[in-house]
Amino acid sequence: MDFLNIAAIVFFLLVWVAVEPLMAAGWPRKNDSLSVDMVRIRAAWMREVLTRDNNFIGDAAILGHTINSASFFGSANLIVIVGLSGALFMEPNYGSGGGLIAMFAAQDPAWFFQCKVLLIMATLLRGLSDFIWAVRQINYCLAAIGASPSRDEERDIGGWTNALTLVLNPALRSFSVGVRSYYFTFAAAFWFLGPIPFVVATILSVGILIWRQSWSDAARGIMAIRKLLD
Secondary structure (H helix, E strand, C coil): CHHHHHHHHHHHHHHHHHHHHHHHCCCCCCCHHHHHHHHHHHHHHHHHHHHHCCCCCCHHHHHHCCCHHHHHHHHHHHHHHHHHHHHHHHHCCCCCCHHHHHHHHHCCCCCHHHHHHHHHHHHHHHHHHHHHHHHHHHHHHHHHHHHHHCCCCCHHHHHHHHHHHHHHHHHHHHHHHHHHHHHHHHHHHHHHCCCHHHHHHHHHHHHHHHHHHHHCCHHHHHHHHHHHCC
């Protein structure tokens, strides 16, 4: 592997590892980030669960929809991973084929082609792991909501709100991390076209991700809701 490819993969790995903790902390807009604002909104949701007059059926339906979404994405990841694994166990006769990838990858040895496939699989595996963990945590959250005391019982609203939020936030954060893994899958696929397109795709993917988290219409709407709650 030449220096340019080594630099490209090191850059990708550094960005891939660093982005999630930075976004969880609210970077680049610590006080007006979608990730940070959603923590406050989920806490308000759990307080409403404990104090509203009706039962938990609507809240359970919302969480059930999230479980279904995470299960769908996890299943899709698994199918793609199984499909890609064929490139690791079959003779990679890609050099004699046609198509855009073959034009750029025809001179690569088989092991290098397989490294590129493994990187795509790694991004999908990380997403699959996060989706599976999200489903498990949401099930814990449903059980915790079901175990919460009714309006007729003596209870500590603040304590129960904090406890439920501590269960809910990591669950939905895991789901979000799984969805964000697709941005890096997209960038990793561009390695087939060479190290320069790989680096450019990584920068563009992270740029789009940051913009959507901090300056998109959805982020501004969530910010407005959070300010109303404050």
